Amino acid sequence: xxxxxxxxxxxxxxxxxxxxxxxxxxxxxxxxxxxxxxxxxxxxxxxxxxxxxxxxxxxxxxxxxxxxxxxxxxxxxxxxxxxxxxxxxxxxxxxxxxxxxxxxxxxxxxxxxxxxxxxxxxxxxxxxxxxxxxxxxxxxxxxxxxxxxxxxxxxxxxxxxxxxxxxxxxxxxxxxxxxxxxxxxxxxxxxxxxxxxxxxxxxxxxxxxxxxxxxxxxxxxxxxxxxxxxxxxxxxxxxxxxxxxxxxxxxxxxxxxxxxxxxxxxxxxxxxxxxxxxxxxxxxxxxxxxxxxxxxxxxxxxxxxxxxxxxxxxxxxxxxxxxxxxxxxxxxxxxxxxxxxxxxxxxxxxxxxxxxxxxxxxxxxxxxxxxxxxxxxxxxxxxxxxxxxxxxxxxxxx
Amino acid sequence: xxxxxxxxxxxxxxxxxxxxxxxxxxxxxxxxxxxxxxxxxxxxxxxxxxxxxxxxxxxxxxxxxxxxxxxxxxxxxxxxxxxxxxxxxxxxxxxxxxxxxxxxxxxxxxxxxxxxxxxxxxxxxxxxxxxxxxxxxxxxxxxxxxxxxxxxxxxxxxxxxxxxxxxxxxxxxxxxxxxxxxxxxxxxxxxxxxxxxxxxxxxxxxxxxxxxxxxxxxxxxxxxxxxxxxxxxxxxxxxxxxxxxxxxxxxxxxxxxxxxxxxxxxxxxxxxxxxxxxxxxxxxxxxxxxxxxxxxxxxxxxxxxxxxxxxxxxxxxxxxxxxxxxxxxxxxxxxxxxxxxxxxxxxxxxxxxxxxxxxxxxxxxxxxxxxxxxxxxxxxxxxxxxxxxxxxxxxxxx
Numbered sequence: 198x199x200x201x202x203x204x205x206x207x208x209x210x211x212x213x214x215x216x217x218x219x220x221x222x223x224x225x226x227x228x229x230x231x232x233x234x235x236x237x238x239x240x241x242x243x244x245x246x247x248x249x250x251x252x253x254x255x256x257x258x259x260x261x262x263x264x265x266x267x268x269x270x271x272x273x274x275x276x277x278x279x280x281x282x283x284x285x286x287x288x289x290x291x292x293x294x295x296x297x298x299x300x301x302x303x304x305x306x307x308x309x310x311x312x313x314x315x316x317x318x319x320x321x322x323x324x325x326x327x328x329x330x331x332x333x334x335x336x337x338x339x340x341x342x343x344x345x346x347x348x349x350x351x352x353x354x355x356x357x358x359x360x361x362x363x364x365x366x367x368x369x370x371x372x373x374x375x376x377x378x379x380x381x382x383x384x385x386x387x388x389x390x391x392x393x394x395x396x397x398x399x400x401x402x403x404x405x406x407x408x409x410x411x412x413x414x415x416x417x418x419x420x421x422x423x424x425x426x427x428x429x430x431x432x433x434x435x436x437x438x439x440x441x442x443x444x445x446x447x448x449x450x451x452x453x454x455x456x457x458x459x460x461x462x463x464x465x466x467x468x469x470x471x472x473x474x475x476x477x478x479x480x481x482x483x484x485x486x487x488x489x490x491x492x493x494x495x496x497x498x499x500x501x502x503x504x505x506x507x508x509x510x511x512x513x514x515x516x517x518x519x520x521x522x523x524x525x526x527x528x529x530x531x532x533x534x535x536x537x538x539x540x541x542x543x544x545x546x547x548x549x550x551x552x553x554x555x556x557x558x559x560x561x562x563x564x565x566x567x568x569x570x571x572x573x574x575x576x577x578x579x580x581x582x583x584x585x586x587x588x589x590x591x592x593x594x595x
Numbered sequence: 596x597x598x599x600x601x602x603x604x605x606x607x608x609x610x611x612x613x614x615x616x617x618x619x620x621x622x623x624x625x626x627x628x629x630x631x632x633x634x635x636x637x638x639x640x641x642x643x644x645x646x647x648x649x650x651x652x653x654x655x656x657x658x659x660x661x662x663x664x665x666x667x668x669x670x671x672x673x674x675x676x677x678x679x680x681x682x683x684x685x686x687x688x689x690x691x692x693x694x695x696x697x698x699x700x701x702x703x704x705x706x707x708x709x710x711x712x713x714x715x716x717x718x719x720x721x722x723x724x725x726x727x728x729x730x731x732x733x734x735x736x737x738x739x740x741x742x743x744x745x746x747x748x749x750x751x752x753x754x755x756x757x758x759x760x761x762x763x764x765x766x767x768x769x770x771x772x773x774x775x776x777x778x779x780x781x782x783x784x785x786x787x788x789x790x791x792x793x794x795x796x797x798x799x800x801x802x803x804x805x806x807x808x809x810x811x812x813x814x815x816x817x818x819x820x821x822x823x824x825x826x827x828x829x830x831x832x833x834x835x836x837x838x839x840x841x842x843x844x845x846x847x848x849x850x851x852x853x854x855x856x857x858x859x860x861x862x863x864x865x866x867x868x869x870x871x872x873x874x875x876x877x878x879x880x881x882x883x884x885x886x887x888x889x890x891x892x893x894x895x896x897x898x899x900x901x902x903x904x905x906x907x908x909x910x911x912x913x914x915x916x917x918x919x920x921x922x923x924x925x926x927x928x929x930x931x932x933x934x935x936x937x938x939x940x941x942x943x944x945x946x947x948x949x950x951x952x953x954x955x956x957x958x959x960x961x962x963x964x965x966x967x968x969x970x971x972x973x974x975x976x977x978x979x980x981x982x983x984x985x986x987x988x989x990x991x992x993x
Contacts, residue, residue, distance in 0.1 A: 204764055204796070204797075205710060206709060206711050206712045206715075206734070207712050209855060212859065213858070237662075239658035239659065239662045242658040242661040244653045244661060247649075247653055251646055251649040251650070252646045252649070255642045255645055256646065260637035260638060260639075260640040260838075263637070263640040263839075264839065265632075265634055299697050299868075300864050302863070302864050302865045303863065306863045310604065310733060311604060312602070314606075331861065331862040332863070335708060336604070366604075398602070399602075400601065442663060443661065443869075454601055457603065457610075460607075461610065461733065464610065464704060464729040464732070465701065465704045466698050466704065467726070469842065470697075470843075470868055470871055471841075472645075472840050473868055473870070
């Protein structure tokens with residue numbers, strides 16, 4: 198039997214290796230200045246503190262921290278998460294609405310599994326997060342991109358999409374410092390989305406990995422916070438405020454839905470690592486996340502400013518640049534005739550990498566866009582890489 | 596919107612909370628002697644060594660151990676796993692055929708995702724592992740139980756099932772100390788399965804969590820080891836030889852298939868915890884697993900013997916009892932009129948729990964069976980609990 202004859206499921210025709218992760222492999226060479234990945238700055242991770250926490254957890258709890266545990270997750274961790282969400286996101290979540298997930302990617306996968314039959318419809322921003330497209334694709338939905346501007350999804354376009362498609366299962370949105378565009382939804386747009394979705398009987402999936410990484414301006418309430426209908430599922434993670442290598446995240450869902458999520462998680466991986474959950478709960482208790490978040494925000498703000506500074510000075514005027522108030526990414530829109538994949542090839546010759554934007558549009562097109570990460574390179578690399586990128590763009594634009 | 600109106604995927608009609616895990620909640624009370632779960636003996640977990648390993652990993656690798664990593668998994672860990680498999684399972688696996696998974700449950704889920712369209716057919720032993728039934732159910736297959744006796748699946752029955760069903764995607768089997776029955780396949784049956792499956796062009800999924808926990812008799816080669824067609828996917832885990840709370844497991848698949856598994860894992864959770872993988876690799880390097888396995892085998896053998904001793908003495912003769920040569924479970928078959936669910940109720944009154952066997956038959960029936968775990972209670976509890984169980988059975992049988 199050769200690989201060609203393995204009889205795989207139909208969904209496999211839709212799955213392709215993530216362009217981002219394939220690129221990450223390419224750009225692992227040390228000479229490359231990579232704005233391609235979405236990696237947090239590793240030098241800010243509290244490695245020493247994690248060792249101390251692990252020692253304490255294993256000393257006080259011993260073997261219990263290494264045993265099977267419940268699918269819902271560690272009660273103490275869920276309590277801390279609810280408390281923290283309510284403090285930072287203006288929500289009113291209770292601990293038993295929380296399900297611990299193995300990274301927010303799992304929250305996306307479980308969401309697809311719970312809601313999507315083949316041919317169902319997902320409404321999403323345009324562009325939207327590539328990892329979510331990949332997670333949902335496995336369940337064979339159609340994607341309808343809703344017109345999105347600097348304030349978020351356009352409500353009239355959302356209503357139109359809901360009127361046109363009768364198999365919409367949920368609206369997927371990243372309201373804060375969106376990946377890939379860096380844009381943040383206004384309060385009015387948040388309210389409009391939640392109201393329309395509740396009225397039309399579709400769930401809102403709020404993916405919120407970046408909300409706490411705000412460099413400037415006032416925090417806005419989460420979609421979950423402006424919802425009164427119990428109709429929003431919130432996906433949160435410690436990957437950006439703490440570190441991603443633990444794969445520790447959560448979702449908050451109305452109880453009846455949370456129970457269903459527990460069932461699909463149970464069949465997917467039984468539960469998230471007991472030890473990781475105890476380490477995370479221990480860290481929150483002993484150190485809290487506030488210092489971490491403050492450090493990350495200061496570092497990323499400086500890096501964004503360096504990049505925006507170079508772009509303001511040297512990027513051709515025909516290129517539109519977003520001004521993210523937080524997060525890890527900004528977004529470039531080139532004149533329509535530019536193909537960012539070609540641009541990437543030229544840019545790689547100068548040892549600078551980014552992600553061509555087309556991959557973030559589930560229905561294709563928009564090849565004249567690019568996602569630029571500013572979180573994981575050192576300031577001098579950002580300065581130098583941004584200059585090189587501007588030169589490449591200027592050359593291509595003539 | 597009330598919970599009743601959430602529009603969920605069709606597959607959710609098939610998903611139900613695992614009976615085993617619901618029971619585990621019931622039986623958490625300290626007065627209960629539980630033969631219900633499949634928990635390893637926690638007192639054997641190397642908690643102190645894990646703290647030491649974590650200190651070393653974070654000291655030498657620092658932030659790298661907390662950063663994102665590749666979907667395939669840590670190269671060092673994959674290398675150790677391949678080497679260990681070849682030593683203990685008689686396989687010839689290479690490191691790049693290994694994919695690290697978040698527990699073997701994830702290996703099962705990814706298998707369902709990769710192979711199964713609604714209406715496809717899974718061939719399995721009768722009975723089979725409940726966690727696998729749950730994982731595969733999410734992809735809406737039919738299950739065909741192949742006649743199984745004390746030596747494994749009956750080859751003629753397997754051929755008949757393959758002839759009758761043209762949408763068979765894989766054969767799922769647990770050849771060593773099966774969960775739930777405790778039975779082990781003979782070498783002849785292993786060879787027959789692998790040959791028939793290769794000839795008929797269906798993949799074999801070999802679930803092997805227990806093979807190293809052999810109390811007596813000679814180790815038999817894995818299905819993967821007797822396969823020459825590159826047609827067997829092997830699922831292995833550290834949950835039973837080390838500890839389950841890490842959620843660290845793996846699968847070994849022919850390269851072309853391993854690449855597809857990587858894609859479905861990427862969309863499911865990006866990758867398994869970097870830190871957990873480094874801890875596991877570090878443990879294997881510094882301590883190895885041999886002492887652990889030896890300790891576990893000695894303890895479980897003693898516990899099995901106590902249980903079998905009491906049953907031989909006090910269980911009514913009408914009850915069939917398997918004699919597992921390893922693993923965590925034995926299996927009781929009562930006379931046809933006995934319903935093990937009723938028996939469980941009576942048994943719980945005596946503060947003894949087990950799992951009624953009906954749940955392990957995907958197409959139902961066989962309510963006169965029970966799975967009995969002997970790994971996680973102390974010797975005196977096993978002695979006492981087994982005696983009580985015998986009394987309850989004797990009472991029911993009159």
